[in-house]
Amino acid sequence: MPAEANRQSLRALQQADTRRRLMEATIEMIGLQDYAATTIEHITAAAGASRATFYLHFKSKAQAFLAAWRELLQPQMLARYRQLDAIEDPGRADVRAWLETMVYFWEQTRQIAIASNQALALEPELAGEWFHGMDQGADALPRHLARFGDDPRSARLRLLTQTIQMERVLYFWVLGLFAQSRDELVDALTDSWCHAMELTD
Structure with a gap:
């Protein structure tokens, strides 16, 4: 029995590793090309897996991309929101430093950010997950949520609109459409966030 349990445990680890490789390959290939041009064959070749193996884990390219976004990319973004929330009483300099890290993150993930927006246009079911991810950003700022208003519902809405606006601005930034400097x-962005958080210094 212990030997069978070990075999099952090893099989589960191998399956988890394969799933992760497929998700990483999905991000890599979509980032290198674009969402529409990337095929399941591109993903499986990059992951060193077969088409049959892909379908053991995901029903479609959209599902693989969604899993990759949810399990690999979204945690990185939420970690950045938690960095801001960890500052007990932030001032303008703190907010600006945090926004610098957000801009840097978008610059480092430029290709996948662009491809993600293509995917949203082509795969309507991804829009709900994207919005859910933005909503999770609000959950990651519980310490500062009250700074966006006294009423919890309106405060959450203000925070949500703030994060969505920042996302749109950074998307157009990585496209190279702004004439202004970094x-x-x-x-x-700092002016906008400090105003929304009602910070005076």
């Missing part, structure tokens, strides 16, 4: 962008 510092000017961070200053404008």
Whole structure:
């Protein structure tokens, strides 16, 4: 019995490793090309897996991308929101420093950010998950939620609109559509966040 349990445990570990490789390959290939051009064959080749193996884990490219976004990318974004929430009494300099890290993250993940927006246009079911992820960003700021208003519902809505606005701005930033400098962008974002959080310094 212990030997059978060990075999099952090893099999589960192998399956988890294969699933992760497929998710990482999905992000890699979509980032290298774009969402529409990426095929399951591209993903499986990059992961060193067969098409049959892919379908053991995911029903479609959209499902693989959704899993990769949810399990690999979203935790990184939420960790950045928690960094801001960890600051007990932030001032303007703290908010600006945090926004610098957000801009850097978007710059480092530029290709996948662009491809993600393509995926949202092509796969309507991804939109609900994207919005859920933005909502989780609000959950990651419980310490500062009250800074967005006294009423919990309106405060959450204000925070949500703030994060969505920042996401749109950073998307257009990584597309290279702003004439302003990086510092000017961070200053404008800082003004917006400090105003929304009612910070005076």
